[in-house]
Amino acid sequence: MYRDGIQPLGDIFEEYLQPIETRDNITFCACKYLADDLCTNPDKPEICKVFPYSPLAFLPDGCGFEGEIFLKKENLLQKIRKLKEEILDYKVQADVTRDKSEKRQLQRLIQSHQAFINKYKAYGSLDW
Numbered sequence: 421m422y423r424d425g426i427q428p429l430g431d432i433f434e435e436y437l438q439p440i441e442t443r444d445n446i447t448f449c450a451c452k453y454l455a456d457d458l459c460t461n462p463d464k465p466e467i468c469k470v471f472p473y474s475p476l477a478f479l480p481d482g483c484g485f486e487g488e489i490f491l492k493k494e495n496l497l498q499k500i501r502k503l504k505e506e507i508l509d510y511k512v513q514a515d516v517t518r519d520k521s522e523k524r525q526l527q528r529l530i531q532s533h534q535a536f537i538n539k540y541k542a543y544g545s546l547d548w
Contacts, residue, residue, distance in 0.1 A: 425493065436465070448479070457484060476543050500548050503533040
């Protein structure tokens with residue numbers, strides 16, 4: 421099942437979540453087992469233990485996880501910026517080296533770094 425066509429929700433989530441707010445075609449949900457910001461579910465699923473699992477998660481206004489998500493996102497931004505700096509350095513090294521083996525290794529590193537950056541392309545990683 422899809423919530424507004426954005427995030428797939430499995431059957432297990434239907435049991436635990438209830439819609440609380442819709443904004444910009446995104447439906448935010450809250451856990452049915454939360455009481456005073458504490459979980460009352462003795463059989464908490466693993467996904468609940470690690471939430472929020474993405475530094476790019478959408479959260480409703482006033483969510484208690486805003487600070488944690490901000491820090492996770494900043495760490496991701498820094499990592500991607502560092503990878504971009506390394507790519508530039510590897511490109512320079514690849515241009516000046518005459519060792520074909522070293523050049524291939526540098527190209528592999530560039531491709532690996534770029535693949536990681538591209539995973540977040542939909543979120544704007546090419547501009548970070």
